[in-house]
Amino acid sequence: MQHDVLPHPATPAAPTPGPSARRSHIALGVRDSFSAGLGIFPLGIALGLLIVQAGLPWWLAPALSLAAFAGSLELLLVGMMAAVTPLAAVALTVFVVNFRHVFYAFSFPLHLVRHPAAKAYAVYAMIDEAYAVNASLPERERSAPRLLAMQIACETYWVGGGLVGVALGAALPAPIKGLEFALCALFTVLTLDAFRSRKELPSLLLAGASATVALVLTPGMAMFTALLVFVGLLLVRHLTTARGAADA
Structure with a gap:
């Protein structure tokens, strides 16, 4: 006897918020950006000051902020431009410094953003501060309007x-x-804020161990090495935790 095979129902998409809910989410996104903005805006001021002090044209500040939108990289590029660094060295620096964003994409909620142009902007504006702010939000409270509003606000602070x-x-x-220390201070504040909201002491210890190993073994490429070691340690931790849960 032949049985009819019914197709599996498609997974329902997340409901699109109405106009009122969308405005509420946008307001929440702007509010979310305030904590990061307290660090982004002064860091942007430091970038503008460094550009002027290096003898570079003033328009380089908004041009870099819009073209790259990567605080740590832009601060490095100012010094490299002033020193007329070879293009190959600039390209390698860009790759090493921004390589960490590859790992951000694994857990950043890009799936919430449907429109292609909006998704492209969300990828472009996936900076450290936006990732840290979003990571502190519960999953059920995330939405595309809230995410995009937070990212746009962060870029506004940076350009301004x-x-x-x-x-x-x-x-x-x-x-x-001493303006260069502003970036280190911002990352320190973001790390402490993420630790306070998530209570993730093991991750903090693994990150510290990764940075220590990288500084000892490859001081010239410490950030790149630390990222690779940290990802490896996180994978080991995940596998160990999953195996322990399966045996329980």
Whole structure:
């Protein structure tokens, strides 16, 4: 006897929020960006000041911020441009510094964004701060309007801070020292904030161990090595945890 085979129902897509809910999510996204903006805006000012102090044209601040939108990379590029670094060295630096974004894509909720143009922007604006802010949100509270609003707000802080920094640099009579530490301070704050919200002591310890190994073994490429070691340690931890749960 022949049986009819019914097709499996397709997985229902996430419901699209109505206009009122969308506005609410956008407001939440802008509010989410405030904590990161406290670090992004001063860091943008530091970028603008460095550009002016390096003798580069003022328009390089908004141009870099829109073309690259990667704080750590832009701060490095300013010094490399001022020193007329060879293009091959610039390309290698860009690859090494931004290689970490490949790992961000594994857990960043790009699946929430449906429109191709919006998804492309979400990928472009997937900076460290946006990843850290989104990681602290519960899964059920995430949405495309909230994510995109947070990313747009972060870029606004960055571009605006760069323009303010350019204006300050043109007005100040003497250069300001120690601006490079602003990036390190921002990453420290983001790490502490993520640890406080997630209570992930093992991940924090693994990250510290990875950085230590990288600084000892490959000080010239510490960030790249630390990322690879950290991913390896996370995979080992995941496999160990999954095996323990299966045996329980």
